[in-house]
Amino acid sequence: MSDTEARNDELLALNGIFDENVFKSDLDKGGEILIHCKLPEDFHLFLRNEESKFACQAGARLEEKEGKVLIPISFLPPLVLRFDYPEDYPSCSAPHYSISCRWLSQQQINVIRQSLDIIWKDNKGEVILFLWADYLENESLNDLALTDEMTIEYEKVEPLFSFNPQSGGNGVIVPNVKGSHRDQIFYASSPESTITEIVNFDLAHKAKIFKTTVFSCGICYSDVQGIDCVSFMPCQHVYCKECVTEHFSVNIKEGRVLGLCCPETDCESMAIPGQVQDLVDESLFQRYDSLLLQTSLDSMDDIFYCPRPGCGEAVIKDKSGEKIELMKRMKREEAERMEQNAEEFLKRELEEIAGEEYVLKKSKRCPSCGFHIQKSGGCNKMTCCRCRTYFCWVCTQSLNNNPYDHFEDPKSKCFHHLYSDLHDDDEWLD
Ligand SMILES: [Zn+2]
Ligand SMILES: [Zn+2]
Ligand SMILES: [Zn+2]
Ligand SMILES: [Zn+2]
Ligand SMILES: [Zn+2]
Missing domain, CATH: 3.10.110.10 (Ubiquitin Conjugating Enzyme)
Structure with a gap:
């Protein structure tokens, strides 16, 4: 030849x-x-500081092993x-x-x-x-x-x-x-483009494979294609969309938004707002979102309910903690006169007033789970009380690995802002 x-x-x-x-x-x-x-099945990419930021931004789930940050690939x-x-x-x-x-x-x-x-x-x-x-x-x-592992050499x-x-x-x-x-x-080539490309490629392929894999739903026991399933993170438990929709709907109707977890018994993986929005109808999602706001409010230690008998108003402490500012005076009698359940009424008032004005102004959403977090003094390195994500109060970027670097790196936009509150604005309380 x-x-x-x-x-x-x-x-x-x-x-x-x-x-x-x-x-x-x-x-x-x-x-x-x-x-x-x-x-191999258990392959990992080790990340340096800067790389872990880009990986996080691209949607990778960072893990930690012996003080090093890594992502499964x-x-x-x-x-x-x-x-x-x-x-x-x-x-x-x-x-x-x-x-x-x-x-x-x-x-x-x-x-x-x-x-x-x-x-x-x-x-x-x-x-x-x-x-x-x-x-x-x-x-x-x-x-x-x-x-089983690699580090990128630039x-x-x-x-x-x-x-x-x-x-x-x-x-x-x-x-x-x-x-x-x-x-x-x-x-x-830059770490940013390299890491972003690696993470995007890996996630896209995993998603493609997930969609065509058949899973057995642990609730209804039917075999369902991944495209009709929901996967929770980080546990990776998979259930069919129909069952998860039912699970979400029941919990939202009963007001248990913090319990909106993976349906697996004792599993603590939380639903992310995007998953909820994809599955439940618009009005249920609105209810979920406002209940989430309400529970965010409840977790803020300078909001409490007036202890005077028959009052129960939502009040906030001012910064010194001595004076009490009344946010909204809405007596129980008045509520009853309007033939409404007083508690319901107060709750809705609180959602409307505290929610939109106070909370939206004074709180910020956790960049990873959407929970409303309020800052009360301290530094600008925040920890979400719901999902434990670190984030920067000033720019609301999530800070997963060595969060303080964000304030110490001269290249960072929040350099030297660990304590200064750029956008603090107290006029609303005056
Ligand atoms: Zn099912
Ligand atoms: Zn789970
Ligand atoms: Zn969070
Ligand atoms: Zn701090
Ligand atoms: Zn920042």
Whole structure:
């Protein structure tokens, strides 16, 4: 068989093996294969301070292990193998190739290249691309000792005038330019774009797999496709949407919004407002939202109910805690005269007045669970009393790892604002 025939056969075979999204060929000259490296089940990415912020913003759920922050990863963005055929492939020469990958350093890519070169030496004279792709998918991470965890090594960008045409690590992005590798342009890569891409890719693939997986609902015992199921975090318990909707609705109607948890017995994973909104109808969601506000209010220690018999008004202490300001005088008798349940009435008044004016003005929502949190003195590093998320009172960004860095890093917009309250505004109390 001539080299030309062997090359055409190889391209045909690759076309048959790989999906069109995975393999693209440039006629008979070469092509590109996207390699999805197989990861072990319990694979983790360790994050540095700055990286954990970007991971959190992209929606990753951070975990902590021995003081280090990490995220579980099931799918990494593909590694790209680009190849060009020389005239004497496969009889004499190997394909020219480049490997680009956002999450590997050039040094790591060089280790992989050495293995590919060895595979070629062992199989010289035969078409090689399937063997290479198979190695990259199944063995390359083992060779890099990335068996259950990894950290991303960032590199300086090589100056343009001396770039290495084989470069393709995370220090550079190699755009898909047709033709010669010399035409490729090199850009700096940042932790922000790298981490965001990794997290987005992983979450999107997990969501795709979740949708098509069949789960057995622990409430109604039917087998239901993931697309019709709800998964709670962090417990990962899964129930069918129908049962969860019923579970949410009953709890909201009975006013137990803080008990809006995963239905599993003794499981404390909380429903997030978005899940509730997706499932229950608009009026129930409104009720849920205002009850959440009410319970937020109850948890604020400078709001209490007037102890005088027959009064029960919502009152707030002023900052010194000595004087009592009446928020709204609404006597029980008046409420009764209006033939309304006094408690209901007060509650609604409280929701309307305390809710909209006081709480919205004086509280902020936890960036992760939506609970209204009020700040009473102290520093601007807040802890949500519902979900324990740390966040910044000034900018309401969540601060998961080393929350104080947010106030100590000169690059942060809240640098030096650990104690100063930029937007404090007490005029409402006057
Ligand atoms: Zn069910
Ligand atoms: Zn659960
Ligand atoms: Zn929260
Ligand atoms: Zn503090
Ligand atoms: Zn801030």
